[in-house]
Amino acid sequence: MAERILTGIKPTGQLTLGNYIGVLKNLPKMMDRGECFIFIADLHALTLPIDPEVLRQNSVDIASFYLAAGLDPKRVALFLQSEVSAHSELNAIMQNYLYMGELSRMTQFKEKSAKIKESGIGLGLFAYPVLMASDIVLYDANIVPVGEDQIQHVELTRDLVNRFNQRYGNVLQMPKAEMRKIGARIMSLSDPTKKMSKSDPKGDIFLKDDMATVRKKVMSAVTDSGSEVKYDEEKKPGISNLLTIYACLKDITIAEAEKHFVDYRYGDFKKEVAQAVVDELEPFQKRYQEIVDSKSYLEVLKEGARKASEVANKTLLRVKKAVGLLISK
Ligand code: TYM
Numbered sequence: 001m002a003e004r005i006l007t008g009i010k011p012t013g014q015l016t017l018g019n020y021i022g023v024l025k026n027l028p029k030m031m032d033r034g035e036c037f038i039f040i041a042d043l044h045a046l047t048l049p050i051d052p053e054v055l056r057q058n059s060v061d062i063a064s065f066y067l068a069a070g071l072d073p074k075r076v077a078l079f080l081q082s083e084v085s086a087h088s089e090l091n092a093i094m095q096n097y098l099y100m101g102e103l104s105r106m107t108q109f110k111e112k113s114a115k116i117k118e119s120g121i122g123l124g125l126f127a128y129p130v131l132m133a134s135d136i137v138l139y140d141a142n143i144v145p146v147g148e149d150q151i152q153h154v155e156l157t158r159d160l161v162n163r164f165n166q167r168y169g170n171v172l173q174m175p176k177a178e179m180r181k182i183g184a185r186i187m188s189l190s191d192p193t194k195k196m197s198k199s200d201p202k203g204d205i206f207l208k209d210d211m212a213t214v215r216k217k218v219m220s221a222v223t224d225s226g227s228e229v230k231y232d233e234e235k236k237p238g239i240s241n242l243l244t245i246y247a248c249l250k251d252i253t254i255a256e257a258e259k260h261f262v263d264y265r266y267g268d269f270k271k272e273v274a275q276a277v278v279d280e281l282e283p284f285q286k287r288y289q290e291i292v293d294s295k296s297y298l299e300v301l302k303e304g305a306r307k308a309s310e311v312a313n314k315t316l317l318r319v320k321k322a323v324g325l326l327i328s329k
Helices: 017-022 024-030 052-069 086-094 100-104 107-114 128-138 148-168 211-219 237-250 254-260 266-294 296-323
Strands: 003-009 034-040 076-080 143-145 176-178
Touching: 003 024, 003 128, 017 024, 017 237, 024 034, 024 052, 024 143, 034 052, 034 296, 052 076, 052 266, 052 296, 076 296, 086 128, 086 296, 100 107, 107 128, 107 148, 128 148, 128 296, 148 176, 211 266, 237 254, 237 266, 266 296
Parallel strands: 003 034, 003 143, 034 076, 143 176
Antiparallel strands: none
């Protein structure tokens, strides 16, 4: 079977080098493997308080980043989740097939809700994986490229598909998460035991950082004791993270990166990693800026929503029929 690929990015905070290496950089390669549905998870962004103008601007950014990364709008459907109403409609159905117990065990929910008073936790944050599962099954996606932190959500989607299909027959396609072999979890530069995340300005490299800031951040990355540039996640988490970043950007293995740096000391090593990040981000930012200025993303998103709706509405109809909703037209 030809592959169906689906993934999304949530327009909260600033996109990081973690998002770039974990998913964005590899997406153009997916175009050769099958039909791609790539979207901006703007409804998911509403699950925590966000300023309307910031949300709009972040959505423009992500659309432009997708294009700057090399996604060809003629070959993929690139769209806003909120502009394909089937996501919300399927969400309303699927919320009946995932249970409170399993939703409350999700790591992301536990981490995010821990920072908020209980009386202020929105239902959307709790039900986040229901919408995400709906995103995935709507396109009969079998491949879902994500970073490590989203694996648990894709696993829950698989549970949902099993449960739903057992009850109603073979209605939904079983998806599978696909992670990069290396780079599925880029760590914070200031604390390499923590994931690089959109809400950690010190340890992050943001895709919109200027090049002087990028260099400064890499040069001040936390390193480990010793002086050898060797990959050892436990004893040398900082060096291992920088090696991972370098290997991913240069499309080489960790072993090849280690070999390249065999005679290096930490200072020169960091300089070269910083240069690799600059070499990648500088042209990327230039392409991004051209897309933002030309507003070409608008036409792309409109056409993307049209293409995506065609496929999504078919799945929605199939699900409605399966669960017994009467169709009058
Ligand atoms: P989001 O917006 O948090 O992240 C987008 C993608 O980037 C990956 N990622 C990382 N990869 C490597 N290292 C890191 N430090 C790092 N940080 C983030 C994430 O794993 C993700 O793949 N819930 C999703 C958006 C979403 C979605 C979907 C994804 C909504 N519906 C359906 C796939 C399928 C999210 O918030 O990703």
